[in-house]
Amino acid sequence: MHLSPPIEPMLARPVTALPAPGARPMLFEQKADGFRVLVFTGPQPYVQSRRGADLRGAFPELVQAAAELGVEAVLDAELVVWGARGLDFPALQERARRRRATAQHAARERPAHLIVFDVLEMSGAVLLDEPLRRRRAALEDLFATRRLTAPWALCPQTSDPATAAGWLDPVWGAAGIEGVVIKDPDSRYRRGERGWLKLRTRMTAEGIIGAVTGVVHAPRSLLLGRFVPGGRLKLIARSTPLSRPAAAELGSVLRPAGQEHPWHGRRFSAGWGTSEPLAFQPVVPDLVAEISVDTAVDMGTYRHPVRYLRLRDDMTAADV
Structure with a gap:
């Protein structure tokens, strides 16, 4: 693997509205209420927080999933915990404080999941300079060929502004979807830069x-x-x-x-x-x-x- 932790993830800057009709076509993704992580899969699995912290001790089930994926990759994802009514951020915070035996117990009681939306490296090929549409295609192929299920989930994505507007409905917010992230399909992955846009449900x-x-x-x-x-x-x-x-x-x-x-x-x-x-x-x-x-x-x-x-x-x- 060429990339190694810590890596600065690409970020988004806030906006107050979706792109105006007639603007350049964009891609829209759901913004889930969780922790931003970079996951290094393969023989030496690693789960890195947005700020570079090592989360392996708190989420042993994700370390195992990363080790068993069957391919070396660096994935950009949102780390979440499901609750009775949707995503449960307080439960996620509580889980992040656990270590050793208590972390193992929490992994069984309240397992975490990874909503994956980007890939930085796959099977030795660094994809940072590839356009987003190609990185997304590689990610979809990974999910299809490996038949990935929990704790892996593919982030919903659409090019339809009407569908994106629907994701801003407070009903989605009650389930833990904070809003949408807006991305240029031809953009490369710029580490540490605010090259995406994010619109929160208000x-x-x-x-x-x-x-x-x-x-x-x-x-x-x-x-x-x-x-x-x-x-x-x-x-x-x-x-x-x-x-x-x-x-x-x-x-x-x-x-x-x-x-x-x-x-x-x-x-x-x-x-x-x-x-x-x-x-x-x-x-x-x-x-x-x-x-x-x-x-x-x-x-x-x-x-x-x-x-x-x-x-x-x-x-x-x-x-x-």
Whole structure:
């Protein structure tokens, strides 16, 4: 095998709409809610995370599948765990923390799967400079000739924009399909570059404005919550940076809160994977915001930043 880990995978940059009618024909693939991985198959199997980490200890069943594939290849895939209602990202996170005997037990109880969408090397031939349509053909041939079944799955792909638009339906989102990835069929695989496009499924929801970053009269972003049984205000989302008009609108109506605020004395992380505390200012939690959200929700909490749309003057905090 010519390629060896770690390899920087090709990435995608976010867009807000599918290509306009009449634009250059593109290919569309489902974006599943999981971990991005590169899988090295053959006598020395390896499962690499997007950032280069070794995942072999956490997913022994995938190491075995990679060793038994019968051909040396480097495959680009989404690592997922199925749940009762679709893809289960919290279960995937829990599995990623296990090692040794507990990882073996988890592999039997909640086996992982690989949704494969690209191939970088096959049987000693490096395919990085081959156009996507040829790499896809090689991938489809691999699935057909090897008659691959679980834990292998071939990522759905279409050239029909209407089918891709259908994949953006929230029904797909509820099952764990976050959106679509848009690719040029003639493009080569550019490691570490954002050469693809991704469009997430968006929906609207409501949240109680519980705090802000910045100052109350000129907020930079919002911390949003919902009341849960027992009267606790649970943090559900943090917004992207507010536009100037939105910050001015909110700054004129938000009111600072005191020690009676349910988040007084609480610590929230400043970002994913960091223990640095977030500096925030509690506000009286009586205003409701309409927000644009994607489908990545873990136990009621939105994993990605949400976008503020408007105030819901017709709703009270009790309505959320």
